[in-house]
Amino acid sequence: MGYYSLWSVCCVILAWFVSVGICSTPRRPMAVPFGRNYVPTWAYDHIKYLNSGYDAQLLLDKYTGTGFQSKGSYLFGHFSMDIKMVAGDSAGTVTAFYLSSLGTEHDEIDFEFLGNRTGQPYILQTNVFTGGKGDREQRIYLWFDPTKEYHRYSVLWNLYQIVFFVDNIPIRVFKNNKRMGVKFPFNQPMKIYNSLWNADDWATRGGLEKTDWSKAPFIASYKGFHIDGCETSVEAKFCSTQGKRWWDQQEFRDLDSYQWRRLRWVRRRFTIYNYCSDRTRYPQMPPECRTNGDY
Numbered sequence: 001m002g003y004y005s006l007w008s009v010c011c012v013i014l015a016w017f018v019s020v021g022i023c024s025t026p027r028r029p030m031a032v033p034f035g036r037n038y039v040p041t042w043a044y045d046h047i048k049y050l051n052s053g054y055d056a057q058l059l060l061d062k063y064t065g066t067g068f069q070s071k072g073s074y075l076f077g078h079f080s081m082d083i084k085m086v087a088g089d090s091a092g093t094v095t096a097f098y099l100s101s102l103g104t105e106h107d108e109i110d111f112e113f114l115g116n117r118t119g120q121p122y123i124l125q126t127n128v129f130t131g132g133k134g135d136r137e138q139r140i141y142l143w144f145d146p147t148k149e150y151h152r153y154s155v156l157w158n159l160y161q162i163v164f165f166v167d168n169i170p171i172r173v174f175k176n177n178k179r180m181g182v183k184f185p186f187n188q189p190m191k192i193y194n195s196l197w198n199a200d201d202w203a204t205r206g207g208l209e210k211t212d213w214s215k216a217p218f219i220a221s222y223k224g225f226h227i228d229g230c231e232t233s234v235e236a237k238f239c240s241t242q243g244k245r246w247w248d249q250q251e252f253r254d255l256d257s258y259q260w261r262r263l264r265w266v267r268r269r270f271t272i273y274n275y276c277s278d279r280t281r282y283p284q285m286p287p288e289c290r291t292n293g294d295y
């Protein structure tokens with residue numbers, strides 16, 4: 001091999017390393033079994049483990065729903081779950097994936113999937129609680145049927161922003177607006193929770209559609225139990241590796257222009273409700289809305 005061809009091979013390898021380094025999509029999670037990171041929260045007998053524990057199912061019947069939570073508590077990271085929602089008639093059911101801290105002034109980051117009659121669209125509701133205060137609901141339709149395949153729902157949380165993703169497409173941003181007096185979760189470790197329960201008093205068409213128990217058990221499927229976060233004790237006030245992990249790095253501190261475009265596409269095409277434009281509830285737009293691309 002001549003000097004020049006060797007040099008060009010090096011260039012290609014170098015270019016590959018650089019492009020991987022600057023790529024701002026979250027790292028692909030490794031497959032790990034349920035028991036590595038999670039434990040059931042309640043109704044243990046309504047959780048089924050498949051594929052040696054790499055897949056799990058939650059069952060809801062007229063007696064109870066069920067749920068599971070992370071063993072660890074985390075301050076910042078990237079948290080994802082692959083979920084296949086309840087198929088067929090899921091009206092009245094809610095499937096939730098959320099992060100929450102403990103205590104009265106808790107922080108919380110929520111995905112809630114509201115079921116529907118067969119063939120009618122699910123709604124994805126998101127919310128952010130900081131210092132015990134929520135009331136920041138947004139609702140969208142999805143651009144696919146979430147009952148047909150697994151899709152990845154994830155949250156990026158660092159000191160700069162919280163981003164909700166659906167299959168790596170940002171559907172919501174909550175920037176750190178501390179300088180505007182808006183609280184931002186930074187010192188209360190959170191656990192990750194998943195659950196399936198009956199909410200037919202409000203979930204589907206505002207509670208008009210009731211759960212049809214003749215269709216029970218309702219089943220939601222889960223995989224992807226890997227967790228990328230700074231694990232701490234429940235009482236910790238900071239993360240020991242703060243600023244050093246991949247989700248802390250420059251490229252994850254803001255969306256890039258492509259991601260802002262995707263977010264605007266979601267806003268324009270799929271929004272049902274956004275607290276930022278609800279002038280009955282908020283005669284003045286909440287201050288964080290402008291920096292989150294919500295106006």
Ligand SMILES: *[C@@H]1O[C@H](CO)[C@@H](O)[C@H](O)[C@H]1NC(C)=O
Nearest residue numbers: 114115116120121123204205
């Ligand atoms: C259920 O379907 C109806 C009719 O298409 C729709 O108005 C509603 O937004 C859908 N989703 C929920 C959760 O109610």
